[in-house]
Amino acid sequence: xxxxxxxxxxxxxxxxxxPGVLFRVTNMIRRRGFNIESISVGxxxxxxxxxxxxxxxxxxxxxxxxxxxxxxxxETVRVAKIPSDNSVVRELALIKVEATSQTVRSDxxxxxxxFRAKVVDVVGDSLTIEITGEPRKIDAFIDVIKPFGxxxxxxxxxxALVRGSQTIHDEEVLR
Numbered sequence: 517x518x519x520x521x522x523x524x525x526x527x528x529x530x531x532x533x534x535p536g537v538l539f540r541v542t543n544m545i546r547r548r549g550f551n552i553e554s555i556s557v558g559x560x561x562x563x564x565x566x567x568x569x570x571x572x573x574x575x576x577x578x579x580x581x582x583x584x585x586x587x588x589x590x591e592t593v594r595v596a597k598i599p600s601d602n603s604v605v606r607e608l609a610l611i612k613v614e615a616t617s618q619t620v621r622s623d624x625x626x627x628x629x630x631f632r633a634k635v636v637d638v639v640g641d642s643l644t645i646e647i648t649g650e651p652r653k654i655d656a657f658i659d660v661i662k663p664f665g666x667x668x669x670x671x672x673x674x675x676a677l678v679r680g681s682q683t684i685h686d687e688e689v690l691r
Contacts, residue, residue: 614665
């Protein structure tokens, strides 16, 4: 049997909104030998529950085992794999860039415009830029502005939803 190729797998996990749940979820994933590539957590409309969007890299059979183990946690309500080919995936990044001259500032602003990013803070020697989009878009923007001197980066982790009217609560979304 041919070996599979490790790739990013996205999970949406609905959990009870209680202290320690994030630790238990991440610790379970760590014990299975996976690194979490991205994680974002937010409270749902019902404040008793939170949604975690977790990205792990691995081969399908092993990652499916992680999903099964997530269900074993008492606080887990729902687990769904978000299909990479049928989902909307976004991330937000704040990037502080050195802007020591008017020419450099102008070049950075032009790149920000090309990538549909916006400047959210300006001080004498730096610009802070907000960019939203797919992670590869953010990576490309970072590569372009890296020569100017990046002072600091803060990334949110991804948020993902299945396209169309399906939700993670629909049985056919579950894998």
